[in-house]
Each structure stands twice: as structure tokens, then as C-alpha cells.
Amino acid sequence: MEESDTPLKKKLDEFGNNLTTVIGFVCLAVWVINYKYFLKWETVNGWPTNIQFSFDKCTYYFKTAVALAVAAIPEGLPAVITTCFALGTRKMAQKNSIMRKLASVETDFNVWWEKDGPKDASWEGTTYDPKDGGIVDWSCFNMDANLQAVAEICAVCNDAGVYRDGRVFRVTGLPTEAALKVLVEKMGVPDVKARKRIRGLQMMANYLIDNSSVKLGCCEWWTKRSKRVGTLELDRVRKSMSVIVRELSGHN
Numbered sequence: 001m002e003e004s005d006t007p008l009k010k011k012l013d014e015f016g017n018n019l020t021t022v023i024g025f026v027c028l029a030v031w032v033i034n035y036k037y038f039l040k041w042e043t044v045n046g047w048p049t050n051i052q053f054s055f056d057k058c059t060y061y062f063k064t065a066v067a068l069a070v071a072a073i074p075e076g077l078p079a080v081i082t083t084c085f086a087l088g089t090r091k092m093a094q095k096n097s098i099m100r101k102l103a104s105v106e107t108d109f110n111v112w113w114e115k116d117g118p119k120d121a122s123w124e125g126t127t128y129d130p131k132d133g134g135i136v137d138w139s140c141f142n143m144d145a146n147l148q149a150v151a152e153i154c155a156v157c158n159d160a161g162v163y164r165d166g167r168v169f170r171v172t173g174l175p176t177e178a179a180l181k182v183l184v185e186k187m188g189v190p191d192v193k194a195r196k197r198i199r200g201l202q203m204m205a206n207y208l209i210d211n212s213s214v215k216l217g218c219c220e221w222w223t224k225r226s227k228r229v230g231t232l233e234l235d236r237v238r239k240s241m242s243v244i245v246r247e248l249s250g251h252n
Contacts, residue, residue, distance in 0.1 A: 012081075023072045027065040034061045128162050128169040128178055130185035130216070143190045151187050154180040155222035157243045162214045169214065185218045194221050 005013070038057035041048040125133030143151070158181055160173030171178035189195050198217030230244035 008081075012077075019073075023069045026072070027069045030068060031061055031065040034064075037061065125182070125186070128171055128182055130162075130182050130214070132169075133186075135186050138187070143187065147187070148190060151184050151189075151218075152222045152226065155184045155219040156226050156228065156245055157241060158219070162216065164212050164214055181216055181219050184222065185216055187218065189218050189221050191221070 038054040038061060039052070041051040043049070158177045160171055160175075160177035160181060162169060162171055162178055162181065164170070189198065198221065201217055202215050226245035226247050228243050228245050232238070232242040232244075234241040
């Protein structure tokens with residue numbers, strides 16, 4: 001399976017093409033500006049005569065233009081990018097995140113949607129506790145159809161769970177899927193009445209004797225709207241998990 005180019009690689013390719021074009025024009029301009037040193041002629045009756053051309057000087061100034069082009073190429077750019085990736089990987093490793101590829105660090109998790117929605121929304125939190133941190137500049141009223149689809153997929157196409165071991169929140173299943181469920185809890189639900197009811201149930205759960213259970217009310221709200229009727233398990237070929245659901249309207 002061919003991997004698509006990452007956003008940073010696309011930007012670097014665009015930057016390289018633009019830089020090559022600019023350097024080419026500058027070098028050509030430098031070479032042409034010095035034409036009088038290797039190309040001379042006299043004008044008689046408005047026409048050039050006695051043209052003198054020096055191949056050695058022409059080659060000399062051409063080499064000068066090429067040297068200028070080589071000097072303008074940022075040879076240290078790949079090393080700087082790799083170093084930035086390594087530092088980013090180190091910081092994420094300190095938060096118990098494992099990056100299989102350096103390029104994964106470049107993903108911009110802060111940009112959520114296009115220019116029609118709020119800008120620079122980002123979520124905070126370092127544990128699986130839904131109350132640990134939240135989403136900056138976020139309101140449930142900002143959940144358009146696309147964000148609702150994201151929340152529904154994260155909740156329904158998910159087999160993970162979260163429980164509490166003393167003061168530590170742990171997961172059952174894949175950690176990534178558990179993190180997505182925690183994200184759904186921080187996003188909330190678009191229904192106002194359901195949101196108030198979920199908040200009340202979460203407050204009641206804090207006073208239960210069995211404090212090991214973690215109430216994921218928002219995820220349950222989404223799963224009740226779509227009944228799972230089939231699951232396509234993760235395999236090496238598809239490299240993804242899918243579910244077939246039946247919505248309340250009866251559509252699959």
C-alpha cells in the first residue's frame with residue numbers, strides 16, 4: 001500500500017520547487033548582467049558589427065552563477081527538520097506516547113476544521129480521565145455535521161473501555177481507541193437535554209461505592225443512536241477496523 005505524502009512533505013516539495021525557480025532566475029540574471037565581460041561589439045548605423053566573444057570568460061561567469069546557486073541551497077534543512085522531529089518525539093515519549101515514524105510528529109492536532117469554524121481549537125489532558133483537561137475554546141454548539149460524525153465514529157467504532165484503579169485511570173482494549181472515547185466525552189453531545197442528563201449522572205457516579213467504574217455518558221448516547229450489527233476486524237490487509245450499524249431510522 002502506497003503511503004500518501006504528509007502535509008509537511010508537500011510543503012517542503014513546494015518550497016523546493018519555488019526555491020529552485022527563484023535561484024534559477026537569479027543565477028541567469030547574474031550571468032546576463034556580466035555579458036559585457038565576455039561579449040563585445042561595435043554599433044555601425046544601428047547594427048552590431050565586429051562582435052567579440054570570449055568563451056573562457058563566458059564559462060567563468062557561468063561557473064560563478066552556478067556557485068551562487070549551490071550556495072543558496074539550504075543544505076542544513078533536512079538535518080534541522082530531522083532534529084525537530086526527534087525533539088518532538090522525545091517530548092511525546094515523556095507523555096507515554098510511542099511514535100513509530102518521525103513524520104507522525106508533524107501532524108497538526110490543533111487545527112480541527114476549515115475556516116468556517118473556530119480557529120486553533122486544541123484539547124488538553126495527559127490521562128484517560130475525561131475530566132482531566134478539556135478542549136480549549138470549545139462549545140457543543142460548534143458541533144456541525146462533520147464534527148458530529150467524528151464523535152459518532154469515535155464512540156461507535158470502538159471496543160475500548162476506561163476504568164479506575166484507585167486514583168489511576170486505566171484502559172481495556174487499545175489505548176488509542178480509549179483516548180478517542182475520552183475525546184468524545186470532552187466534546188459532549190449536541191442535544192441539550194441529553195447533555196444535562198449525562199452531567200447529572202456523572203456527578204452521581206462520584207458518590208457511588210464502586211469508584212472503579214467510569215461513566216462515559218456521551219459515548220453511550222452515541223452508541224444508543226446506532227445499533228452495531230456487524231464488525232470488520234482489524235487485519236494486515238485493510239489496516240483498519242469497521243463496523244456496520246443500524247440507525248434509529250432503520251438505515252444501515
